[in-house]
Amino acid sequence: MVCIVKKRELKEKEKMADLTMALDFGSSLGRAIYTTSNSYIKPELLLLDPHVVEVPNIAIANYEKYKVGNPSPQDSSWVNLNDTYFAVGFLAKRQFSTIHCLNSLKIDSAIPLTLAMVGAVAEIKGLGTTFSLDLGVLLPWSEFKDKDKLKSVLVSALQSFEYRGQHYHVTLQAFDALPEGGGLFARGRVASKGKPMKRVTETNLVVLMIGYRNASILVVERGELTIGLTSDFGFSQMITKIKTFTSGQSEDVLIPAICTGKSISDRTLERLARSQRAELREAEKKEIKDAIEDSQQEYVATLTNWISQQIPPHLEIDEILLGGGTAKYFKRNLTTLLKSYGAQINWSQSLEKRVVQTFGNEVSKNYLASRLADVYGLFYRLLKKPLPRLKEVVTRESA
Structure with a gap:
């Protein structure tokens, strides 16, 4: 029996590309889940800041010349594509x-981000400079129609690019693209207690993905995607409002402070306050607290109103799947709204549990589980495999 399993694993390895990678070009954090053919389906995680900027060649040359230390590839990534440096x-x-820039298309930065992530993994895992790649990507619904264009550009770009001074030649062996939320739909459905899970062709499903930049709705009726919508009602809208109501606050400071919890502690307010004068500092802290609370209420009202308007009122919904860090942050508000539809509400717990047990407690501590669930589902779709059982994930993690 052991021999049969080993032979099956070897055959599956032969079919795999040298690198299999699922990407989520998140506006707050680029996320990649990957595996290599020489480490049989052991999912690994790479995180990358989403910033991309075109720079002159001399800027990269000077950086490399005067660099002190040996930073990790993901913290010192630069790409040269056709003599254009990023x-x-x-x-x-x-x-x-x-x-x-939240106003630019995600697809604009997708090429250098993809090359950087592929190059970083190649360095980390010692893949060499010539290898094959199976790639899956998540795109906002509003940009999903450009998936074929993205594939065409990626095929050419991967064939010849430079990453941190090393030339790479990567063959795109397979490509899969899903709209954001597609990973939840592909691998995140669960059966109701005591009931077998219905086939997709027998159900009406709604997928809600709410992240930093966008909120997306996918409506699947009897197996057919009938509605796809993307709005700008992401977490960033609330952050922008808070900045309008306060003085001198930045996203880099506000976001981690707000994400510690719904209620803002005095300690957090103390860190946010900028005034050096005691008599002004207390007034500023109250101003920040009021701005956060008012903006939260306004954002929730706007978001829930948009969701209510977009879900067809006549549709009898069987299941609602939710994902994204912002959705999790406002879980109580969204649950209250969605209960009225009488559907099974699925917060992608099955995916999140596997994410935590696969990548460790650090993912849980940094509130990453809900932000990784979608790309985790895409990763297993790309492999054409079901999710591992939880006990199998634990065994692999402890091995």
Whole structure:
């Protein structure tokens, strides 16, 4: 029996590309889950700041010349594509003071981000400079129609690019693209207690993905995607409102402070306050607290109103799947709204549990589980495999 299993695993390895990678070009964090053919389906995680900036060749040359230390590939990523140089991730943010532009299309930064992530993994795992790649990507519904264009550009770009001074030649063996939320739909459905799970062709499903930049709705009726919508009602809208109501606050400071919990502690307010004068500092803390609370209420009202308007009122919904860090943050509000539809509400717990047990407690501590669930589902779809059982994930993690 053991021999049969070993032979099956070897055959599956032969079919795999040298690198299999699922990507989520998140506006707050680029996420990649990958595996290599020489480590039989052991999912690994790579995170990259989403910043991308085109820079002159001399800027990269000077960076490399005067660099002190040996930073990790993902923290010192740069790409040369057809003599056009890009600083990517933490390097773009730190060295070139790049501000991530939420108004640009995700697909615009997808090429250098993909090349940087592929190059970083190649360095980390010692894949060499010539290898094959199976790639899956998540795109906002509003940009999903460009998936074939993206594939065409990627095929050419991967064939010849430079990453951190090393030339790579990567063959795109397979490509899969899903709209954001597609990973939840592909691998995140669960059966109701005591009932077998219905086939997709027998159910009406709604998928809600709410992240930092976008909120997306997918409506699947009897196996057919009938509605796809993307709006700008992401977490960033609330952050922008808070900045409008306060003085001198930035996203980099506000986001981690707010994400510690719904209620803002005095300790957090103390860190956010900028005034040096005691009599002004208390007033500023109250101003920040009021701004956060008012903006939260306004954002929730706007978001829930948009969701209510977009879900067809006549549709009898069987299941609602939710994902994204912002959705999890406002779980109580969204649950209250969605209960009225009488559907099974699925918060992608099955995916999140596997994410935590696969990648460790650090993922849970940094509130990453809900932000990784979608790309985790895409990863297993790309492999054409069901999710591992939880006990199998635990065994692999402890091995």
